[in-house]
Amino acid sequence: MPADRTSTTAHNSPGTALVVGASLAGLMTALTLSRIGVHVTLLERSDDTGRTGAALHVQDGLLERITGLPAGHVPQPLAPGIQTWFAVHGALRAAIAASPLIDLRQNTTVRKVGQDAQSAWVLTSDKQRITADIVIGADGHRSTVRRHIAPEHPDATFAGYVIWIGIAEEPAIGARRWPPDVAFLGDNDNTLLGYPLPGADGSLAPGSRRLGWAWYDSSRNGLLRSTGSVDGSVVRHSLMPSGIPNPTYRELATQARELFPSPWNNAILDSIDRRAVIGTPIAEYVPTRLAQGRAAIVGDAAHVPTPMTGSGFAESLYDAEALADAVAEAGCTAPALIDYEGARLRSARNLVQSGQGFSRSFARRAA
Numbered sequence: 001m002p003a004d005r006t007s008t009t010a011h012n013s014p015g016t017a018l019v020v021g022a023s024l025a026g027l028m029t030a031l032t033l034s035r036i037g038v039h040v041t042l043l044e045r046s047d048d049t050g051r052t053g054a055a056l057h058v059q060d061g062l063l064e065r066i067t068g069l070p071a072g073h074v075p076q077p078l079a080p081g082i083q084t085w086f087a088v089h090g091a092l093r094a095a096i097a098a099s100p101l102i103d104l105r106q107n108t109t110v111r112k113v114g115q116d117a118q119s120a121w122v123l124t125s126d127k128q129r130i131t132a133d134i135v136i137g138a139d140g141h142r143s144t145v146r147r148h149i150a151p152e153h154p155d156a157t158f159a160g161y162v163i164w165i166g167i168a169e170e171p172a173i174g175a176r177r178w179p180p181d182v183a184f185l186g187d188n189d190n191t192l193l194g195y196p197l198p199g200a201d202g203s204l205a206p207g208s209r210r211l212g213w214a215w216y217d218s219s220r221n222g223l224l225r226s227t228g229s230v231d232g233s234v235v236r237h238s239l240m241p242s243g244i245p246n247p248t249y250r251e252l253a254t255q256a257r258e259l260f261p262s263p264w265n266n267a268i269l270d271s272i273d274r275r276a277v278i279g280t281p282i283a284e285y286v287p288t289r290l291a292q293g294r295a296a297i298v299g300d301a302a303h304v305p306t307p308m309t310g311s312g313f314a315e316s317l318y319d320a321e322a323l324a325d326a327v328a329e330a331g332c333t334a335p336a337l338i339d340y341e342g343a344r345l346r347s348a349r350n351l352v353q354s355g356q357g358f359s360r361s362f363a364r365r366a367a
């Protein structure tokens with residue numbers, strides 16, 4: 001088995017870290033750690049990650065805050081406000097590429113985590129052993145690192161509904177009036193969250209904008225189970241466009257016409273026509289711990305709230321910042337990770353619990 005010790009630390013460097021998962025939480029964590037001098041090896045199982053539809057609220061000066069670079073010096077600027085997952089991911093990836101302290105390794109799947117008094121390591125599916133001072137799990141709602149940290153409570157739980165998400169281009173929608181803001185629509189059994197978005201080039205000019213939509217639906221749990229998307233109480237995977245049966249597309253189109261006003265129904269119908277819809281079964285996870293020795297978890301690995309909270313991304317940012325603050329004080333050590341847990345656990349628990357009231361009543365209504 002090849003052994004790989006991550007970059008040797010400079011004399012007074014805070015140390016080395018392995019970050020598992022290079023989606024938004026992992027990218028932000030790698031950047032905040034590298035900003036304070038940590039050498040980061042970032043391990044991502046896919047060659048690239050993608051999620052259509054999800055839209056995130058971006059705080060003003062986000063990249064400057066994470067990287068420590070002055071305004072005008074970040075490689076790919078990101079406007080504040082509502083942005084697509086892709087826009088945020090692209091800007092963070094550009095910042096990662098520009099950082100000499102971050103080594104991004106794609107196509108690397110972590111299978112196991114281990115540690116002793118001196119170091120922590122991961123074992124990958126291609127039988128590498130990669131070692132550093134600490135291991136940070138940013139590996140999402142089905143986290144492998146969480147199994148090491150909280151083996152007694154490893155899984156997020158299915159919340160009882162799916163969210164259908166998509167994005168439609170303005171010319172395809174033919175809207176007479178463009179929605180000025182985020183909209184909440186629907187009846188008790190179907191909630192639609194709609195959000196106006198800039199075009200793919202960042203433009204807000206009429207004619208090049210987009211509408212994103214997220215449709216909360218608790219009436220299709222049978223489909224989720226028959227496709228293996230949900231197994232027992234565990235969410236296994238999203239339904240990708242080609243995995244959604246044609247009869248389901250047709251039913252959704254009929255319902256969209258009945259339930260939602262223009263231009264939102266047009267945006268949904270356009271996404272359905274293009275078969276550009278993803279169904280994500282929603283999971284929730286209330287953490288009992290965020291760290292164990294030289295390993296810790298951030299982002300959706302640490303806390304999985306319903307997207308109705310609209311806060312998963314912001315909380316991932318706070319995790320990344322709190323972790324870097326703790327490491328700046330105590331280096332890449334177990335005590336630093338205990339401090340990180342102390343700073344974040346209560347807030348992480350509150351976040352998830354704040355959404356569980358919605359989830360329980362929404363799932364029950366249509367059960």
Ligand SMILES: Cc1cc2nc3c(=O)[nH]c(=O)nc-3n(C[C@H](O)[C@H](O)[C@H](O)COP(=O)(O)OP(=O)(O)OC[C@H]3O[C@@H](n4cnc5c(N)ncnc54)[C@H](O)[C@@H]3O)c2cc1C
Pocket residue numbers: 020021022023024025026043044045046049054055056057108109110111138139140141142143144163165280298299300301307309310311312313314316
């Ligand atoms: C449908 C939907 C809508 C959402 N809407 C909002 C919203 O409106 N506002 C908001 O703030 N948040 C929202 N969120 C939540 C938000 O997207 C996340 O909280 C945020 O992006 C952080 O995700 P993450 O990086 O922790 O996890 P993920 O995005 O799940 O990324 C985990 C990464 O780890 C990699 N990985 C997993 N296992 C391994 C392994 N063993 N080895 C190597 N790599 C691995 C994966 O490939 C992936 O790249 C939404 C989420 C969903 C599902």
